[in-house]
Amino acid sequence: MIYWELFISFFKVGLFTIGGGYAMLPLIQQEIEAYQWITTQEFIDILAIAEMTPGPVAVNTATFVGYKSAGVLGSLLATTAVALPSLIIILLLARFLEKYQEHPIMKAVFSGIRPAVAGLIGAAAIFIIRNTLFVVNGGTSLGLPDLRAVLIAIAVFIAVRYYKVDPIKVIIASAVVGLIIF
Amino acid sequence: MNFRFLLELFVTWFKLGLFTFGGGFAMLPLIEKEVVEKGWATRDEILDIMAISQSVPGAIAINTAIYLGKRMAGFVGAIVAAIGVISPSVMVILAIAVYFVQFQENLYIMKAFSGIRAAIAGLITATAIRVASVNFHSKIAMTIIIGSLALNLFTSVHAAWIILLGAFVGYVVYHYLPNYK
Numbered sequence: 001m002i003y004w005e006l007f008i009s010f011f012k013v014g015l016f017t018i019g020g021g022y023a024m025l026p027l028i029q030q031e032i033e034a035y036q037w038i039t040t041q042e043f044i045d046i047l048a049i050a051e052m053t054p055g056p057v058a059v060n061t062a063t064f065v066g067y068k069s070a071g072v073l074g075s076l077l078a079t080t081a082v083a084l085p086s087l088i089i090i091l092l093l094a095r096f097l098e099k100y101q102e103h104p105i106m107k108a109v110f111s112g113i114r115p116a117v118a119g120l121i122g123a124a125a126i127f128i129i130r131n132t133l134f135v136v137n138g139g140t141s142l143g144l145p146d147l148r149a150v151l152i153a154i155a156v157f158i159a160v161r162y163y164k165v166d167p168i169k170v171i172i173a174s175a176v177v178g179l180i181i182f
Numbered sequence: 183m184n185f186r187f188l189l190e191l192f193v194t195w196f197k198l199g200l201f202t203f204g205g206g207f208a209m210l211p212l213i214e215k216e217v218v219e220k221g222w223a224t225r226d227e228i229l230d231i232m233a234i235s236q237s238v239p240g241a242i243a244i245n246t247a248i249y250l251g252k253r254m255a256g257f258v259g260a261i262v263a264a265i266g267v268i269s270p271s272v273m274v275i276l277a278i279a280v281y282f283v284q285f286q287e288n289l290y291i292m293k294a295f296s297g298i299r300a301a302i303a304g305l306i307t308a309t310a311i312r313v314a315s316v317n318f319h320s321k322i323a324m325t326i327i328i329g330s331l332a333l334n335l336f337t338s339v340h341a342a343w344i345i346l347l348g349a350f351v352g353y354v355v356y357h358y359l360p361n362y363k
Contacts (some may be wrong), residue, residue: 020280021205055271056241065274090248112352115323117233118313118328124207125310132299149300156304167211168201170329178297
């Protein structure tokens, strides 16, 4: 039965991928190919759409695949399934962490985790800059910087770092500016 | 259970879901703005929660929403926050799928999205610099920051292992250098 298959498949995707985002794609692709819910072309389309629409890639993909294969009910079922492992795991973990958060060992562990996360955020920033502010000229070689994108990024940087502007307002303004200058 | 608070929780996570492009750490500046300013968590706690969210199964945005929702309003809060952060994606994707919008070929969407992508680059850079400078307080912390950045950029080591490595260093320092600050 398709509803059950959708549920189990996306539950597996939610359960077996750590780190979210594109790490989930190979597993999603495997499940889609096993059941032939959507065509390969549709899968490529949904990846492009998922990248341009808000929210987690996993949710975007689950909603799309669920709808294409089993309508609105299918989309809601697949999306619920992909989020359900998170609910179970995080709730169990939260209980444990709340109980021991004042423990010296726990504090020591997090004093090492915070700088590690700071480094990861730095890496994410470099990755995003590389992928958004440069003209891609095929393959992995970096092209020239796209001046319009660089200008927006610098304006945003100054607005949030020095003037504490609300990031949501900044995103909306940048979309409008993008409509005009690109 | 306070219904007005649950509504506020839902609206906050709906906003975060609606304006998060790119996922993962790209949503950190928005979470900080919405959650820290409301007094729901400190900046340090947000980092801890994102580290956990990154190291366990599931989408980072959903994990973070569930953790913070649970802390604010228990099990119901976790569900409300999760539904809040998921709803915008579901609505947008369903609209695209149902009405068969030629999304990628729409010139205006492409232009607006180019603006948004550039904005995300500026936002995450500001956040990265702030978080790194806050954590640059000791030689060991500096080493962890640079090491984790380099591991993530230049190797294919999974981010969860990098976070675990940080945890291990934190424990070793505590155990063998109890007076190290």
